[in-house]
Amino acid sequence: MNTQSLLSSLEDFAQRSGQSVSTLSRKLFNDGKTVVRLREGGQLTPRTLEKACERLEELEREAAGPLGLELSHLDRLEAESIHIMREVVAQCDNPVMLYSVGKDSSVMLELAIKAFYPSPPPFPLLHVDTRWKFKEMYEFRDSRAKEAGMELIVHINPDAIAQDVGPFTHGSATHTDITKTQGLKQALNAGKFDAAFGGARRDEEKSRAKERIFSFRNEHHRWDAKNQRPELWDIYNARVKSGESMRVFPLSNWTELDIWQYIYRENIQIPGLYLSSERPVVKRDGTYFMVDDDRMPMEPGETPEMRSVRFRTLGCYPLTGAVESEAKTLEGVIQETLLATTSERQGRVIDSDSGASMEKKKEEGYF
Amino acid sequence: MAxxxxxxxxxxxxxxxxxxxxxxxRVFTCGSVDDGKSTLIGRLLYDSKLIYEDQMAAIERDSKASGTTGERPDLALLVDGLAAEREQGITIxxxxxxxxxxxxxFIIADTPGHVQYTRNMATGGSTADVAILLIDARHGVVEQTRRHAFIASLLGIPQVVVCVNKMDLVDFDQSVFNAIDVDFRAFADGLSFDDIMTIPVSALNGDNVTTRSDKADWYKGPSLLxxxxxxxxxxxxxxxxxxLPVQWVNRPNLDFRGFSGTIASGTVSKGDEIIAMPSGKRSRVADIxxxxxxxxxxRQDQAVTLTLEDEIDISRGDMICRTDHPVDIADQFQAHLIWMDDNALFPxxxxxxxxxxxxxxGSITALKHRINVTDFSEVAAKTLELNEIGVVTLSLSKAIPFDAYSDNRKTGAFIVVDRLTNxxxxxGMIDFALRRSKNIVRQDLIVDRTDRASQKGQQPTVLWFTGLSGSGKSTIANLVDKALFERGHHTYTLDGDNVRHGLNRDLGFTKEDRIENIRRIGEVAKLMSHAGLIVMCSFISPYRAERQMVRDLMEEDEFFEIFIDTPLAIAEDRDVKGLYKRARAGEIKNFTGIDSEYQPPVRPDLRIDTTVTSAADAAEQVLDLLRSRFRLDDPKLVMRDGGGI
Known part of the structure; x- marks a missing residue:
């Protein structure tokens, strides 16, 4: 090995192990500045070079462990989520997985398949439908549940059907409360579920950042933010009395970027709405909304226009803003996400009411 | 975003x-309230340009409403997410x-500084690799600094980085920094950190947070980031x-039997010889x-499923180990315990x-001492209150596989769950096993309890009468005892008169002593039931948890909780022994119903309302209950599991 190849191995190892070049320089040469000197054309005696190479190999072996097993950040997150899911199945009588068809749900479903393989995940999927999701989401949902070999429970609040509740006629707050918050409670009560998996992440929103992975709900599905059970190590306490339940968030420690990286690495299916395409949209209050069907009333002088847009999150189409984008591939979407200057929830009408809005909704039983 | x-x-x-x-x-921040933990994290995120524009706009809006930094954006608002936190300007x-x-x-857990939220601080610290401990440069090492450093050390966190914050308020005075550095290191000498780093910072202004500050040119070390x-x-x-702690047995069909779990430590390879604890059965790894x-x-931290070459019985709770280093099993331990509930620990x-x-x-059999976290001294204590730390001995109902916490943070840790509130x-963190359990091999009695009961033509039964003082428990129990005796049954009555003066004369009437009183009575009743007797126990026994504890000692069908329901006013009016009058006068302390709580049974086996039922009728109801459950028949003649009845 010559000086040049030693330098490139050292830089590669520095990158992988998260150690600085100067730290490694100190470890190899007992001097933090030697590497800088070598880069500038400095020379080593053959004996020093040989010893440094041996030492670097030794460090690489140490970092990789006896069997060459390294775990990446994503591997660790995956293992943690699997551990959480298995714990729920072991401790709870009747769990269910909330499936909302978005990218986080897609990752959560994939992790469930991994956790219990070769058994199918031993719980059903539950979709609390509002009747206002994008058409494409319904098709995607049905095909994924079928492929996973899991029962799919779809619940629509009968009151919402009876009163024909929708975001245009009733406003976003009422629509969300009746179809999502009340609908979810109805579905959980009807199924007598003592645990429900949700795909929420702590990086999404400030009150989510405060929530435990195993989050207790009383018999009215309420979250008591100020009185959460302590949660230490990876030991989870899922004990509840009849009527009470646990909401469990296996993706708590994932960030949006982790989700995208994992989708990319594992080649996970996601709805096409995440990728850009020419779609009919109207611009309201500076945000593009997709005209997904003829239930969307046009304002005077308003006509849908075709634009290349994609969605950063998926929900009810009248409440989910699109972003203009040319990213037609997964890599392109990730690239744009990394360069974005606004958070992904910005496109959601529900969050912008007030700072504590999500906390309040969660206390009332929203996911 | 950056x-x-x-x-x-x-x-x-x-x-x-x-x-x-x-x-x-994984990092977590700790330190006293107002030392600036949330601000520091906000600063790390802000200086790393990890705040989205819409988040920053919201912070600027909120800063005007509730911020504590005047015109500048209050970066703490980036992390304080609960409404109550934002209103009070603290972290809960x-x-x-x-x-x-x-x-x-990085994952950073921002933990609260207030003493009453210490349990949340421990939650954040349990999984951390590094603790960031903040100290206000103006106040130096305070009690909460010591408490948090102690807990971080107890949780086995190897490294601590001490940020001496608010250096801007002391003009970056090196002597202030040095004094705190010396002070902290002297204190931390008794703790178990491998490595201590101290850095002078100003979270508010960003000095030495992500980049080195020129305001403290005397400081030669790295910035925090x-x-x-x-x-x-x-x-x-x-x-x-x-x-490999087995979490779940994966059995999709008869041809596949896998053992799923997250590897707690070490590595495993195909073909390795393994041993399952506590059963001790051996096999080899067929597949991972x-x-x-x-x-x-x-390797460690992977969530895998193992299959084995032989069909051996392994279930959740077991631990798969390599045969060269099997895990220990024990049912009695010494451990360090952090108490986290408003209701105190009761040994x-x-x-x-x-x-x-x-x-x-299991139960905490002894509280050896409480630890005073400010000087690590050992203090004698009868209980642990919220946020107190003690050294205890534990006794479990069955042996579990374990390692000492100092050897393994995964297999040496446990949590304590209240059976009623959940x-x-x-x-807890296990220190070591107490080997006593090995010495007490239970005598395998040749004559068993069924034989003894059968000889007496009855089933062993414990009748537990609970109710206020003066409710009529003893009167009714005595009538039942007499009636059974007259019919030729073998009985005994335990009550305050024959227990308090002898077996339990060392106990008073505090909550701790009442619990111990009932525990001993429960054990005596259990021995008597093993002897085949029908035992009447007549005790106020005010706490649900203790009555449940006694119930759990007995066989499933032999314990009957009988609630003698007499309202306080009537019991006090009767005042047979004049005790209520003395309690009201303050002569007797901790008197149930007056200045000590009574928790009525939720679902007693029998409830007797003494305002409408005479003592003789009440006794008859108890006898009816016993007859209906076949307690007065020879056990060998009574079919179990409802067979044919």
Whole structure:
């Protein structure tokens, strides 16, 4: 090995192990500045070079462990989520997985398949439908549940059907409360579920950042933010009395970027709405909304226009803003996400009411 | 957002590949209230340009409404997410924040500084590799600094970085910094940190947070972020003995039987000889499965499924080990315990202990001492209150596999769960096993309890009469005893008169002593039931948990809780022994109903309302209950499980 190849191995190892070049320089040469000197054309005696190479190999072996097993950040997150899911199945009588068809749900479903393989995940999927999701989401949902070999429970609040509740006629707050918050409670009560998996992440929103992975709900599905059970190590306490339940968030420690990286690495299916395409949209209050069907009333002088847009999150189409984008591939979407200057929830009408809005909704039983 | 890497724009695939190999660090912040923990994290996120524009706009809006920093944005608002926190300007619960630099990904747990939220601080610290401890430069090491440093050390966190914050308020005076540095190191000498780093910072202004500050030119060390990026964490020792706590048995069909769990330590390879504890059965690893992959080796922190070459019986709660280093099993331990509930710990009361993969009932048999966290002195104590730390001995209903916490943070930890509220009330770290259990091999009695009861033509039964003083418990119990005796049954009555003066004369009437009183009576009643007797126990026994504890000592069908329901006013009016009058006068302390609580049974086997039922009728109702459950018949003639009845 010559000086040049030693330098490139050292830089590669520095990158992988998260150690600085100067730290490694100190470890190899007992001097933090030697590497800088070598880069500038400095020379080593053959004996020093040989010893440094041996030492670097030794460090690489140490970092990789006896069997060459390294775990990446994503591997660790995956293992943690699997551990959480298995714990729920072991401790709870009747769990269910909330499936909302978005990218986080897609990752959560994939992790469930991994956790219990070769058994199918031993719980059903539950979709609390509002009747206002994008058409494409319904098709995607049905095909994924079928492929996973899991029962799919779809619940629509009968009151919402009876009163024909929708975001245009009733406003976003009422629509969300009746179809999502009340609908979810109805579905959980009807199924007598003592645990429900949700795909929420702590990086999404400030009150989510405060929530435990195993989050207790009383018999009215309420979250008591100020009185959460302590949660230490990876030991989870899922004990509840009849009527009470646990909401469990296996993706708590994932960030949006982790989700995208994992989708990319594992080649996970996601709805096409995440990728850009020419779609009919109207611009309201500076945000593009997709005209997904003829239930969307046009304002005077308003006509849908075709634009290349994609969605950063998926929900009810009248409440989910699109972003203009040319990213037609997964890599392109990730690239744009990394360069974005606004958070992904910005496109959601529900969050912008007030700072504590999500906390309040969660206390009332929203996911 | 600060994904500044030029690769993002030029070669996203290369960027994603490089990201996949980043290392990972879990950090948590602690320190006293107002030392600036949330501000520091806000500053780390802000200076790393990890705040989105819409988030920043919201912060600026909120800063005007509730911020504590005047015109400047209050960065603490980035992390204080609960409405109550924003209103009060304090942190109540742990917040998890995520950020990454070119070198590392970080999870930061921001934990509360107030004493009453210490349990939340321990929650945040239990999984951390590094503790960031903040100290206000103006106040130096205070009690809460000591408390948090102690807990961080107790939780086994190897490294602590002390940020002496608000250096701007002391003009970056080196002597102030040095004094705190010396003070902290002297104090931390008695703790178990491998490494201590101290850095002078101003979270508010960003000095020495992400970049070195020129205001403290006397400081030659790294900035905080620099330190966190560079520090080496001995997070996993892959050389440690292999431990797979079995979480779930995977059995999709008769041809596949896998054991799923997250490897707690060490590595395993195909073909390794393994031993399952506590059964001690041996086999070899046939396959290591992670979804559709079949691995040759697996290591600590991987969530895998093992299949074995032989069909041996393994279930959740067992631990698979390599035969060279099997895990110990024991049912009695010494442990350090952090108490986390508003209701104090009661030695003797039954709790649930949950380890990484199993839960068993058990009790704290002795509280050896409480630890004064300010000077680590040992203080004698009868109980642990919220946020107190003690050294205890535990006795479990069955033996579990374990390692000492100092050897293994995964297999040496447990939580304590209250059986009635289901709350997590304590967190424990096992020090070592007490080997006493091995010496007490239970005598295998040749004449068993059924034989003894059969000889008497009855089934062993415990009738537990509970109710206020003067409710009529003893009167009714005595009538039942007499009636049974006259019919030729073998009985005995335990009550205050024959227990308090002898067996329990060392006990008073505090809550702790009442619990111990009932525990001993329960054990005596159990021995008597083993002898085949029908035992009447007549005790106020005010706490639900203790009555449940006694019920749990007995066989499922032999315990009957009889609630003698007499309203306080009537019992006080009767005042047979004149005790209420003395309690009202303050002559007797801790008197149930007056200045001590009575928790009525939720679902007693029999409730007797003495305002409408005479003592003789009440006794008859108890006898009816016994007849209806066949307690007065020879056990060998009574069919079990409802067969044919």
């Amino acid at each position: 994904h500044h890497d030029p690769l993002i724009a030029t070669d996203i695939k290369a960027y994603l590949d490089s990201q996949a190999r980043k290392s990972f660090l 619960d742990v917040a998890y924040r995520f950020f990454s630099t070119d070198k590392r990904k 620099n330190f966190l990026e560079e520090t080496e964490v001995d997070r996993e020792s892959l050389e440690a003995p292999f431990r 499965i992670l979804h559709t992959q079949h691995l040759e080796h697996a 003797g009361r039954q709790y649930i202990l949950r380890s990484t993969n199993t839960s068993v009932t 709350r997590t009330v304590g967190a």
